Amino acid sequence: MLTVMGATGNTGKKVVELLLAAGQQVRALGRSEPRLGALAAQGAEVLAGDPGDAAFLTRAFRGASAVYVMLPADRESPDYHEAQRAKGEAIIQALRESGVRHVVALSSLGADQPEGTGLLVTLHAQEERLKALENTNILLLRPASFFENFLDALPIIQHQGINADAVEPDHAIPMIASRDIAEVAARALVQRDWSGIVVRELLGQRDLSYREATRIFGARLGRPELDYVQLPPEEMRQAMVQAGMSETFAGLYVQMTQAFNEDRVQPRAGRTADNTTPTRFEDFVAGLALDSANP
Ligand SMILES: NC(=O)c1ccc[n+]([C@@H]2O[C@H](COP(=O)([O-])OP(=O)(O)OC[C@H]3O[C@@H](n4cnc5c(N)ncnc54)[C@H](OP(=O)(O)O)[C@@H]3O)[C@@H](O)[C@H]2O)c1
Numbered sequence: 001m002l003t004v005m006g007a008t009g010n011t012g013k014k015v016v017e018l019l020l021a022a023g024q025q026v027r028a029l030g031r032s033e034p035r036l037g038a039l040a041a042q043g044a045e046v047l048a049g050d051p052g053d054a055a056f057l058t059r060a061f062r063g064a065s066a067v068y069v070m071l072p073a074d075r076e077s078p079d080y081h082e083a084q085r086a087k088g089e090a091i092i093q094a095l096r097e098s099g100v101r102h103v104v105a106l107s108s109l110g111a112d113q114p115e116g117t118g119l120l121v122t123l124h125a126q127e128e129r130l131k132a133l134e135n136t137n138i139l140l141l142r143p144a145s146f147f148e149n150f151l152d153a154l155p156i157i158q159h160q161g162i163n164a165d166a167v168e169p170d171h172a173i174p175m176i177a178s179r180d181i182a183e184v185a186a187r188a189l190v191q192r193d194w195s196g197i198v199v200r201e202l203l204g205q206r207d208l209s210y211r212e213a214t215r216i217f218g219a220r221l222g223r224p225e226l227d228y229v230q231l232p233p234e235e236m237r238q239a240m241v242q243a244g245m246s247e248t249f250a251g252l253y254v255q256m257t258q259a260f261n262e263d264r265v266q267p268r269a270g271r272t273a274d275n276t277t278p279t280r281f282e283d284f285v286a287g288l289a290l291d292s293a294n295p
Helices: 010-021 033-041 054-061 080-098 120-131 154-160 178-191 210-220 233-242 247-261 281-286
Strands: 002-004 026-030 045-048 066-069 102-106 137-143 162-165 197-202 227-230
Touching: 002 010, 002 178, 010 026, 010 033, 010 178, 026 033, 026 054, 033 045, 045 054, 054 080, 066 080, 066 178, 080 120, 080 247, 102 120, 102 178, 120 137, 120 247, 137 178, 154 162, 162 210, 162 233, 178 197, 210 227, 210 281, 233 247
Parallel strands: 002 026, 002 066, 026 045, 066 102, 102 137, 137 197, 162 227
Antiparallel strands: none
C-alpha cells in the first residue's frame, strides 16, 4: 500500500494515477470524498479528511510502505506561516506514529534557505522537521515553479488582455510540468531505492522567462500577441488581495518573486542531465483542455 496526500491536486492526482497504472495499491487522500471519486473509480482506496489532523493522517499512513507528503497551500489563511506549521507538525506526528519508513516529500527549489524567500520559508521549515525524523528515509523533491501556475493567470488574461506578475519579464526560470514531478515521485514510492535524507532538485526541460512562456501560452489561447507585464511588488500584492488571497499570502508570494528576481532561488547543482525533466512548455500547453476556459 502506498499513501498519497493532495490526491486531487497538481502532483498528487498524477502520482496516484501512475501508481494505479503500475498495478500498485494506493490510498488517496483529500478533504472531499466526491472530489476523490474519479480516483476511487480507477481503483484507489480514498480517504477524506483534514490534512492538518494528525489522527486522520496517522490512520492514512499506517501500513503504507511509503507515503507522498506535501503542505497544501492555503491562499486565504490570515496567518500563512501558522497554517503551514500546523499542517507540517501534523504530518510529522503522523509519520512518527504510523512508523512509515519511506517518505517522498514535495518541497521546492529555494527551500534550502531559511529566510528571505517568502512562501518558500515554510517549505524550508518542513524540510528541517522531516530531516529530524529518526529511522525514516526521506526523499525531498525540490522542483521549480509549475507550468500549471499559468492556468491561474486565465482570469487576468480574460479581463485585462495581459499576463501579469512581479517576476522580471526576461528572468529565466527552470519551470516544470507537474507530470514530470509525479513521474519521479511515483517511481521513488515504488522502488524505495534510497536511504537516509536525499535531496533531489527537479528542473524543467529548459529555463523559460515569463515573457517567452506568456507568448507560448497566448498562442495556445489564440492570442499570439499576449504580453507579459511586470507589476511593481506593491501593485502585485494589492491585486492578489483584491482577488481574495490573504494579506500574508500575498506578501509572502511577492517576497518570493523578489527572491527569483535576485537569483536567490537557484538549483544548488546547476542544470544536469539528471535534474532536467522532459516535458516542454509547448507540449504542456498543447495538451491543455482549455475550451471552456479559453478567453
Ligand atoms: N505551484 C508551484 O509552482 C510550486 C512549486 C514548488 C513547490 N510547490 C509546492 O507544492 C505543494 C502543492 O503541490 P500541488 O500543486 O501538487 O498541490 P495542490 O494542487 O496545490 O493542492 C493539493 C490539494 O490540496 C488541497 N487543498 C487545497 N487548498 C487547501 C487548503 N486550504 N487546506 C488544505 N488542503 C487544501 C486540495 O485538495 P482537496 O480540496 O480535494 O482536499 C488540492 O487538490 C505546495 O507545498 C507548494 O508550496 C509548488
